[in-house]
Amino acid sequence: MKHTLINQVKLEMDSRSVNEGFARAAVSAFAAQLDPTVEELTDIKTAVSEAVTNCIVHAYPDTRGKITLWVRVYGDGLVRILVKDRGCGIADIAKAREPLYSSLGEERAGLGFAVMESFMDKLSVRSRAGAGTSVTLEKRIKGRAQ
């Protein structure tokens, strides 16, 4: 099915944890033009927060790098969000997507990808060791009209 692009925004930010809040607020503000419900916006904010946190804690564990967010909205209510880093990459994507698996000790729940999967309609992950990771999140906004 062909989706008609109606608007897009691209943001680049440093991998600082204070930007987690900025990233989800910015995406949520942009997605608001599709007239989503409060619940739909919460789902999007949560998924973006997980994706950006992954970049900060996993992609750039000991360095500071750039995170790119690219948000596109389509005529049929689809919102597609690309979260991209040029960090260390994920060696084993299947393992990383397993619920409750975390490479980082007990203060991380290991739920990042599980939450993205559960709160969005579609999640895809592409990664290359040493080159970075791209996460694409999609959700079809049904909105307040229904």
Next chain:
Amino acid sequence: MPVQLHYEKCRLTAFLSGEIDHHSAAALRGQIDQSMMKLHPPTLVLDFGEVSFMDSSAVGLVMGRYKQLCAYGGELEAVNLSPVAYRMMQLSGLQALARLKPKTPSELGAEKEKTYV
């Protein structure tokens, strides 16, 4: 103050508020752990009533405190959970480890009146 701590009748209650993510969780953890180390409460209650947003970092916060309580046989409750918070805690299987209490329908009804941006 992102967390208010209150100790009464063997229960240490942490009233959490605002947004809980990886960035804010570190400070919350520090404050709760300081009280826990001092008091060794038989029950720790994490009250999510005033939490406006949380991601899985909040689940990590709950799990981390659970492990500390386990070390001396304490119990954990997570209360006033929004539907999203409850769903996320269940994704993690926390219901087997802690007592999870969602918000009541009347509390949720009152919340619908508010508008979020």
